[in-house]
Amino acid sequence: MLTVRAPATSANLGSGFDVFGVALDRPADVVRLEKASRTTIDITGVGSQYIPEDPDKNTVGAVAEALDAPAHIQIDKGVRPASGLGSSAASAAAAAVGLNELYDRGYSREELVPIAAKGEAVVSGDAHDDNVAPSIMGGFTIATDDGVTKVDADIPLVACLPDIVVSTRDARGVVPDTARVEQLVETVGWAATLTSGMHRDDPDLVGQGMNDTVVTPARADLIEGYDAVKSAAHGAGATGVTISGAGPTVIAACHEPDKRAVGTAMIDAFNDVGVEARVYQTEIGDGATVF
Known part of the structure; x- marks a missing residue:
């Protein structure tokens, strides 16, 4: 038996739709795995009542099948489902890393990313690497068809999770099918700025690069109070x-001394529109850890 802690993640970061992701220092899922003749799943923790324990319908079941590694898997959810914090990815990442070691499959962390993404497909309908990559590898990741690039960045972050549910399928359903050339040029510039900021550990550059005029505005309508929360966070020092x-989680980059003020401003802004919320004062963290 072994135990794996896999972190929550934040994907897209505005300009990096389906490509960028960061591992968060907190919250995280804790998954315990033990070899078995067939895969069984038990789930506790936040939102566990909404997660199927049937291996055919759960992210970790798909990972166990892909690795040909049946196990009894106990998931203690620290990352709420339908939060925008990579809840399903955290469980899938933990299962991939843990089963790889338990069965001595010999895959590298990067090689485990597409395997864990098979679990993501159970939830979203498509296999995406943008959440599982940072949950497995840590840091800031750039996931493309050619593989994953990782940067060990140090950026303070504040994640504010409102008591709202946004399904991945609904959020993907509102994404525009097309974009103007001007929007494409803007997005490339912002993505380049954000990447440079990650390399320099510069919250100001990262913040500038979190802009987006294509995907984010379409999804903002699914989150009550989003514009007010964004404005309040900027007013409190978010970059x-x-x-x-x-x-529905709203993520903010900032300087370390401003984290508390940014978090408080975001919670207050959600409260002003009648939505309860909680905040994680966090930072870019490590990937899945076996202990």
Whole structure:
């Protein structure tokens, strides 16, 4: 038996739709795995009542099948489902890393990313690497068809999770099919700025690069109070604000001394529109850890 802690993640970061992701220092899922003749799943923790324990319908079941590694898997959810914090990815990442070691399959961390993404497909309908990559590898990741590039960045972050549910399928359903050339040029510039900021550990550049005029505005309508929360966070010192993954979590980059003020401003702004929320004062963290 072994135990794996896999972190929550924030994907897209505005300009990096389906490509960028960061591992968050907190929250995280904790998954315990033990070899077995067939895969069984038990789930506890936040939102566990909404997650199927049938291996054919659960992200970790798909990972166990892909690795040909049946196990009894106990998932303690620290990352709420439908939060925009990579909840399903955290479980899938933990299962991939843990089963790889338990069965001595010999895959590298990067090689485990597409395997864990098979679990993501159970939830979203498509296999995406943008959440599982940072949850497995840590840091800031750039996931493309050619593989994953990782940067060990150090950026303070504030993640504010409102008591709203946004399904991944709904969030993908509102994404525009087309974009103007001007929007494409803007997005490339912002993505380049964000990447440079990650390399320099510069919250100001990262914040500038979190802009987006294509995907984020379409998804903002699914999150009550988003515009007010974004404005409040900027007013409290955030250098950049956007939707985390599919939402409804709102993620902000800032300087370390401003984290508390940014978090408080975001909670207050949600409260002003009648939405309860909680905040994680966090940072870019490590990937899945076996202990």
